[in-house]
Structures are given as C-alpha cells and as structure tokens.
Amino acid sequence: MSEATEKFDTAMAKWQEWQDAPWGRLRYAIAEANLLRHLSGDGPPLRILDLAGGDGGDAVRLAARGHRVTVVDHAPAMLAAATERAVAAGLTELITCVHADVTALPPDLAEGEFDVVLCHNLLQYVDDVPGTLAAALAPLQRGGLFSVMAINRHSAALTAAVREMDPAAALAALDTDLARTQTFDMALRLHTAEEITPVLRTLDCEDVRHYGIRGFCDYITDDARKYDPAFYARLEQLELATTARPPYMHTARLFQLTARKK
Ligand SMILES: C[S@@+](CC[C@H](N)C(=O)[O-])C[C@H]1O[C@@H](n2cnc3c(N)ncnc32)[C@H](O)[C@@H]1O
Numbered sequence: 001m002s003e004a005t006e007k008f009d010t011a012m013a014k015w016q017e018w019q020d021a022p023w024g025r026l027r028y029a030i031a032e033a034n035l036l037r038h039l040s041g042d043g044p045p046l047r048i049l050d051l052a053g054g055d056g057g058d059a060v061r062l063a064a065r066g067h068r069v070t071v072v073d074h075a076p077a078m079l080a081a082a083t084e085r086a087v088a089a090g091l092t093e094l095i096t097c098v099h100a101d102v103t104a105l106p107p108d109l110a111e112g113e114f115d116v117v118l119c120h121n122l123l124q125y126v127d128d129v130p131g132t133l134a135a136a137l138a139p140l141q142r143g144g145l146f147s148v149m150a151i152n153r154h155s156a157a158l159t160a161a162v163r164e165m166d167p168a169a170a171l172a173a174l175d176t177d178l179a180r181t182q183t184f185d186m187a188l189r190l191h192t193a194e195e196i197t198p199v200l201r202t203l204d205c206e207d208v209r210h211y212g213i214r215g216f217c218d219y220i221t222d223d224a225r226k227y228d229p230a231f232y233a234r235l236e237q238l239e240l241a242t243t244a245r246p247p248y249m250h251t252a253r254l255f256q257l258t259a260r261k262k
Helices: 003-010 012-020 022-036 057-063 076-088 129-137 154-162 167-173 193-202 223-227 229-242
Strands: 047-051 068-073 095-099 114-120 140-151 178-181 186-189 205-213 254-261
Touching: 003 076, 012 022, 012 076, 022 057, 022 114, 022 140, 022 205, 022 223, 022 229, 022 254, 047 057, 057 068, 057 076, 057 095, 068 076, 076 095, 114 129, 129 140, 129 193, 140 193, 154 167, 193 205, 193 254, 223 229
Parallel strands: 047 068, 047 114, 068 095, 114 140
Antiparallel strands: 140 254, 178 186, 205 254
16 A cells, blocks of 8 residues: 555545534535536436446435445545445445546546536646546546536645744745645645636636635634524525625635536
8 A cells, every 4th residue: 555545545534523613514515516507407317437446435425316326445444434334325326436546547437428427636646647637537528517626826825824823834835746634634726716717618627616615614713603503504605695795705715616528
C-alpha cells in the first residue's frame, strides 16, 4: 500500500468527524443541490460513477434518490466505510464499491458509459490534473454530466487572514499553490475554477458551470454557533442562495464545476 493510501486509511476517524461537522454537512448538501439542478427529477434511475468516492458521502445521498452508484477508491478503509454506510442506509442493492486507482480503472468501468461521473476532492492530491480528468471523463457517455470539486486556491489567503488571523500567512498564500491538509496530514496542490474550466473544454466538455461551496461558513470564525440547528438552517439557506452568485463563488472554500461531455 502506498504512503498516500495509508494516510487516507488511517485518518478515518478525523475524516468522519469532519463530515459530521456543520461545514462537512454543508459541503455534501450544497454539492447535491447543484447536481440536482442538472438531473431530471422524474427520469429513470441513473448510472453514476463516483471516482475517489471515499466513504460514500455523495454516493449514499444519490442512491437514496434511486440511482445506481459505483464508488471507486484506492483506500480500503474508505471503501469498507462506504459499504457500512450503504448497509446502514439499506442501499446495498444500489451502491457498488470498487477498489481501484482512478487513473487505472478496470475496463468494465473505463468503458462503462455512465450517465454521471463525479470527481470530488481528488485533484488536490494528484500531480497530473489533465491526465486525471481525462481518465475520469473516459467512462462518461456523450451528453453525460461531469462534476468536479476541489479546494479553491482563492480561499487560502482569506482563510489564513480571517480564521488564523495571520496576515503574513495570507500574504504568502497569495503566491503559492501548495498547502497541507490537517485531516490527512498530506501536502496539497490548490487550483481554481478559472484554471480547471479550460482544461475541461480541451477534454471535450461544454456547458461548464461554476459553483462555490461554503462562501460564508468558513469566514464565520465562531464554529460553535454553527452547531445550533436554527443557525445552521439559515447558513445553509445563505450558502444555497450564493453558490452560483458572483462574487461569492469565487472566494468560497471549494469550487464545483459541472459540465456535459460533447
Ligand atoms: C478527501 S477524500 C474525498 C472523498 C469523496 N470524494 C468526498 O468528497 O467525500 C479523497 C479520496 O480520494 C481517494 N484517492 C486519492 N487518490 C486516488 C486515486 N489515485 N485513485 C483512487 N482514489 C484516490 C482517497 O483514498 C480518498 O478517499
């Protein structure tokens, strides 16, 4: 097992704590709402491929809507947790977990002709972004929906200044694409929607839409307040109202791009 895979495996407890926190819940809720803008509500169930799908945070929500989701990940503990979640939600018929590297998919998946492919929060861990996106798009059928999400580099300086109150770190963050994840204790490379959009276009994607996730949450430093259900509900409304609204999407903590394959 590679060092990186091991880090994803051993950080499960921290990762699940992050997912259950208000900022984790917002990440999944807003991403799902953005996907639903592009999926017909009353059509037949879709075949969805969730690449680097981890422990199934997106997959379980989509399967609960009746879709068939295949989760691919290279970390065995993530896949075991995804299976546990599918069992707990009574969704084992609709969720399949596959142990594989995104850039070396088994042929039945690589030629799978999926209706939807997700590639959420993988790009910050890879060296070859165009190659990874090309591999991710291969299993998508023409006209299918692609969704890619990653940490937004524009948020790094704001996060350092507002949350850490460290103007020097904010200044330094303006001129680097390197960062670190505390959850997985790994180096990250940060990107922007403006950089990834043209890459998608060169890979035969059209109708690229840009959404921001957590345009406000991360800049409210009183994290304890976010656990108050009434406060959380109002914050979620605000995030939903601004996910596609300039300028907020440009400085949100994460960017999500959706696109159609030509
Ligand atoms: C931050 S987690 C995101 C999980 C999920 N997409 C989400 O947003 O909840 C990153 C995941 O990518 C997986 N991963 C990283 N590089 C990968 C690769 N080359 N092939 C397959 N999985 C990979 C890790 O094991 C981990 O589960």
